[in-house]
Amino acid sequence: MRDLYEAQRAMRQARRAAMARGVLAVLDIGTSKVTCIVLQFDGPGQFRESDGVGPMAGQSSFRVIGQFTTQSRGVRYGEIETMAETEHCVRHAVQGAQKQAGVRVDHVIATISGARPASYGLAGEIALRSGKVTEEDVAAALAACEVPDFGRNRDVLHAQPVNFAVDARSGLSDPRDIVGDRLAVDMHVLTIDGFAASNLVQCVQRCDLELAGVGSAAYAAGRAALVEDEQELGAACVDMGGGVTGVSLFLKKHMLFADAVRMGGDLVTRDISAGLRVPLATAEWLKTRHGGLEATNRDDREMIDVTPERDEHWDGERRTVSRADLIGIMRPRVEEILDGVREVLEVAGFDQMPSRQVVLTGGASQIPGLDGLAMRILGQNVRIGRPLRIHGLAQQHTAPCHAATVGLALHAANPQDEWWDFEMPVERAGVVGLRRAYRWFRNNW
Amino acid sequence: MSGLKHLTAAFSAAAPPAPARRPGARPPPAARTARREPGPSRLAYRLNRLWLTPFYRRLLRIGLPLLLVAAVTGLWLSDETRRANLTGGVAALVENIQSREAFMVRKMEIEGASPAVDRALRAMLPVNLPASSFDIELRDLRQAVERLDAIEKVEFRIRPGGILSAVVVEREPAILWRHARGLDLLDAQGHRVASVTSREVRRDLPLIAGEGAARHTGEALALIDAAGPILPRLRGLERVGERRWDVVLDRGQRIMLPTERPLPALRRALAMDREDALLARDVTVIDLRDPSRPVLRMGLAAQNTLRRAAGLPEIDADGNLIEPEEGGAKTAAAGNAARRGG
Numbered sequence: 001m002r003d004l005y006e007a008q009r010a011m012r013q014a015r016r017a018a019m020a021r022g023v024l025a026v027l028d029i030g031t032s033k034v035t036c037i038v039l040q041f042d043g044p045g046q047f048r049e050s051d052g053v054g055p056m057a058g059q060s061s062f063r064v065i066g067q068f069t070t071q072s073r074g075v076r077y078g079e080i081e082t083m084a085e086t087e088h089c090v091r092h093a094v095q096g097a098q099k100q101a102g103v104r105v106d107h108v109i110a111t112i113s114g115a116r117p118a119s120y121g122l123a124g125e126i127a128l129r130s131g132k133v134t135e136e137d138v139a140a141a142l143a144a145c146e147v148p149d150f151g152r153n154r155d156v157l158h159a160q161p162v163n164f165a166v167d168a169r170s171g172l173s174d175p176r177d178i179v180g181d182r183l184a185v186d187m188h189v190l191t192i193d194g195f196a197a198s199n200l201v202q203c204v205q206r207c208d209l210e211l212a213g214v215g216s217a218a219y220a221a222g223r224a225a226l227v228e229d230e231q232e233l234g235a236a237c238v239d240m241g242g243g244v245t246g247v248s249l250f251l252k253k254h255m256l257f258a259d260a261v262r263m264g265g266d267l268v269t270r271d272i273s274a275g276l277r278v279p280l281a282t283a284e285w286l287k288t289r290h291g292g293l294e295a296t297n298r299d300d301r302e303m304i305d306v307t308p309e310r311d312e313h314w315d316g317e318r319r320t321v322s323r324a325d326l327i328g329i330m331r332p333r334v335e336e337i338l339d340g341v342r343e344v345l346e347v348a349g350f351d352q353m354p355s356r357q358v359v360l361t362g363g364a365s366q367i368p369g370l371d372g373l374a375m376r377i378l379g380q381n382v383r384i385g386r387p388l389r390i391h392g393l394a395q396q397h398t399a400p401c402h403a404a405t406v407g408l409a410l411h412a413a414n415p416q417d418e419w420w421d422f423e424m425p426v427e428r429a430g431v432v433g434l435r436r437a438y439r440w441f442r443n444n445w
Numbered sequence: 446m447s448g449l450k451h452l453t454a455a456f457s458a459a460a461p462p463a464p465a466r467r468p469g470a471r472p473p474p475a476a477r478t479a480r481r482e483p484g485p486s487r488l489a490y491r492l493n494r495l496w497l498t499p500f501y502r503r504l505l506r507i508g509l510p511l512l513l514v515a516a517v518t519g520l521w522l523s524d525e526t527r528r529a530n531l532t533g534g535v536a537a538l539v540e541n542i543q544s545r546e547a548f549m550v551r552k553m554e555i556e557g558a559s560p561a562v563d564r565a566l567r568a569m570l571p572v573n574l575p576a577s578s579f580d581i582e583l584r585d586l587r588q589a590v591e592r593l594d595a596i597e598k599v600e601f602r603i604r605p606g607g608i609l610s611a612v613v614v615e616r617e618p619a620i621l622w623r624h625a626r627g628l629d630l631l632d633a634q635g636h637r638v639a640s641v642t643s644r645e646v647r648r649d650l651p652l653i654a655g656e657g658a659a660r661h662t663g664e665a666l667a668l669i670d671a672a673g674p675i676l677p678r679l680r681g682l683e684r685v686g687e688r689r690w691d692v693v694l695d696r697g698q699r700i701m702l703p704t705e706r707p708l709p710a711l712r713r714a715l716a717m718d719r720e721d722a723l724l725a726r727d728v729t730v731i732d733l734r735d736p737s738r739p740v741l742r743m744g745l746a747a748q749n750t751l752r753r754a755a756g757l758p759e760i761d762a763d764g765n766l767i768e769p770e771e772g773g774a775k776t777a778a779a780g781n782a783a784r785r786g787g
Contacts (some may be wrong), residue, residue: 070483085482092484104497199622208494 008156008420014212015412018107024212024412025097025105028405029090029200030113031075031243031266032363035405036093038066038101039412047174064392066101068093069402077262078114078217078244081200086395094207109210109412111404112157113217114244115196119348120148125184133166133183139422141185145417154195157216159419162188162254171250187419190216190258192301213412218258219248220407225361225385226250235357237385238341238378239404240364242266245337247344249353254413254416257348261340266366268333271391271417275329278306278323292327293334293369299323334367338377345378358387363401486492523621543579551575551607558613566611620662621647623654623681634661655684662768664707668692671711676726689734698724700731711734 015222018024019041021373036295037063063334070092074085096231098105123144128137150156162173166180175183198216204211222237231250239246243264249257265287273283301322350356360370365384374382387406390399417419485493495501497700521644522528542548546573551574555563571581583601590599590611598614618630630638630647637659641647651669658665665682668690672679683691690698690707692714702710711735713776717739718724723731727744743751749759758766 071480088482088484091487091490095485095490098493100498102497104494208491 002191005352009416011211012420014107014210015109015415016211021105021106023101023103025106025108025209026405026412027108027110027111027204027344028217028402029075029080029086029091029203030072030217030223030241030331031264032072033069033242033401034072034089034093035069035397035402036084036090036097037393037405037409038103038105038261039063039409040065040101040103041413045063045132061434062409064082064390064394065103066097066099066398067394067397068096068100069161069397070096072242075094076243077264078112078241078260079193079196080203083199083206084375087119088205088414094209098345106210107212108204109215109218109408110200110204110211110410111215111217111220112192112197112200113239113241113246113404114260114262115192115249115257117157117216117218117246117260118150118154118191118335119259120150120189121256121382122146122148122187122189122199123184124187125182128180128184129165129364131181132177132179135422136185138164138175138185141183142187142419145187147189150191150285155194155197156189156256157197158188158258159191159212159409160188160416161185161419162252162256162356163349167209168350171252188254188256190219190255194327198417203343203388211416213225215255215408215411216246216248216258217241217404218260219242219255220386220411221246221361221403222248222250222255222359222407223410224387224405225359228253228444230355230359231359233355233357234353235355235359236345236353238358238360238362238365238374240264240360240362241401241404242363245341245362245364247341247348249345249350251350251353259344259348261337261344263333263337263340265362267337268330268364268367271329271333272326276306278319279308282306282308286321286326287330287367290323290326291330291367292323293331293367293373295324295327295331299327331373334370334373335377336352338374341345342377345369355381356385357381361385361387361400361403365400369426397430483534499663510626543577548578549575549607550578550603550609553609553611554609555613557615557678559597559615562593562613562615563593565593566599568591568615570609575607575611576719581609595639597632619648620666621650621652622659622662623652624656624658629659629661631659633662633666635659651679652681653684654681654685657687658682658684662688665690668702668711672707672715674715678724694724697729698731699729701734703734703736706736773784 015024022041024039024041026037026039031090038423041062068078070089071087072086074080074082078316080086082232093110095106099215122145124143125140126137126141128143129136141164142159160254163170163186164171164175165184166175166178167182167185169178169180170184173180201211208249218237218239221239222231222235226235226237231253232248234251237246237248237250239248243262243266245261245264247257247259248255248263268291269280269283271289272278272286273280276283276286278286286304286306292301300322302323304323304326305318305320307318307320345351345358356379358374358381360374360379360382361384371382371384384400385403387398387403389411390406391404392411456762489773496505522531523582534548553567553570553574555566557637558566569586570581571586583603587599590596595615597616600612602610602612604610616632616636616639620631621644622629622631623642626639627722629648630641632638644652651665653659653662653665661684667680668682669676672692675692678694678696678698680693680695683693685691685701689704690702691709692702694700700711700714712758713736714723714733717731723741727747729744730740730742732740732742745760746761752759760766
């Protein structure tokens, strides 16, 4: 745990350095696309009071000056599988964004979508020595959390305190300076596969970039696609990506749970390709251009020409498929994905949430008719979410498939407190002896 | 069924069967060129990032062209002949422009100078006319000319038509100064104008004498102005001890003025002269060095007159008593000397 603490702190340092320099890149390495956007931090004061722009949770302090999306290769289920190809794609995306921005980017915040996330809720409790809560007490309480066995080679991606309680008062978001005897904390820890995380670090390093933070794609998508009330009252964000469908639960503006279903939009394309015997490119085109989930009578008559290109292995035959066939292939697979999401939500205890809002986002959420299907499977409160608009983002990047990117930009500008943002308690630090000697000296003389 | 048969027959009649194709005769599919993966190579990526770094960007955009230009120039100039050609060409060009008709100076006109100064000025010109105006540095020339004692101010100007005009203001001699090294003419500010051989050259000018007198010419002139009634008798002023003035009159008379405020003291002496005709009497020195206590030194005749009236023996020019008896004269002389010292 200690190495990870140091690593995360180093990344926080890098992030701070990037903010001081004013330029930070957000890199979303997905299964189907790699997006890089370059943020420029101008600091507060860009807008005047009279412009009618408030602080907006840190959004007004940055703008997007470069953005580039390229097809992703070498990624499966949100994990890097072929390093060289992924690296190539990342270089392409970063170079494109740099070119548009006109500045060199050194620091990068990356998302990781797959890598078998696992959520843990930890609880810790300490007695307050000074009669009120100080910053050290918070750190000590966080350190006092009982850490379960995460399993072999798991890395902690997020460790966010979600709830504080002083004596009997629970639900505090900032317990500092509150008077009491005992401080209890609930912490949400998200762990991912260590090898996947190392691969991501390796990939970024091979592109001569410095990693200034890693965020879960599901968490980032939730921050971008959920409106503030939904985050406060409780909602689930379903980020339907190409290889992985991420699920995150939010309550009181904190992520309580995150998981991923290892199915996504690419699986639908594969089904179409196999079912209609068309190349993958054609299948992708069919899915995005003509896809749907609710068949009507008209769809039987709507024939789609899928004749391959002449210079390919064309056997002289013209082929058409009806849209009903296409829908017939897509619907079961999407249902399966949503079933997986429902299972995850059941495990997470979504039924006990006060507001059972489900927000679908991500690239696969653009299938027409998905909200109707999802309503039947996930419950009545379903909507398709688009990411928040941020300053300078191009039109093509406001689509739902870039929710994680936008969310990570928000996360970069205004990060949530994590465990490693607090000073490690002295008992765990290396300079124990010196501090203890100093304290003894001060107390006794 | 029969209709179908008929149709088939019609088809077979209309379209001849496709020619049998040898197996393997099918044209091979055109070899597709492998699609290049988009995205930069590692080298291109690194170069691009380098290019986006401001330092390298500046280095390449400014430093490299500068280096190239410097290298080319250096290489070209490394040859002795080329360097000589270049400097020669430039010098020729400059010479060509400077020696144009429009820049030539042919004549020198001098205004307000006496013949001697005129000759000196013409001799001081550094070049022989006609010359280019670029070769005549007017400021340096002016400074050199103004170093001459006889010239107070000079203005040079090159007028159209190639005329170098000089307007000279000469120093006006106001006073004569006799000192240990000779006799000088000074202007009103005490600046030397010229040397003269004798007083007779300028009888019209007043005379001052003594070391350091030149530095107080203004005071001397004011004193001479104030000496109106005795001006015909005035021989000159003498600076004593570089400190104060003596007014020297004929008949060996002298007015000793104080260091401070000599002018009122002189006026006082003149007033005494007007009241009592002091200077017409036998008075050698009017000593006004202490303005509150004027002292007169009388001549020998006056002293003897007084002594005769008092019944005392007369004295000669050396202050010795003239006595019928020698011994008495000796004691009187000793007593007189003691009284003087007191």
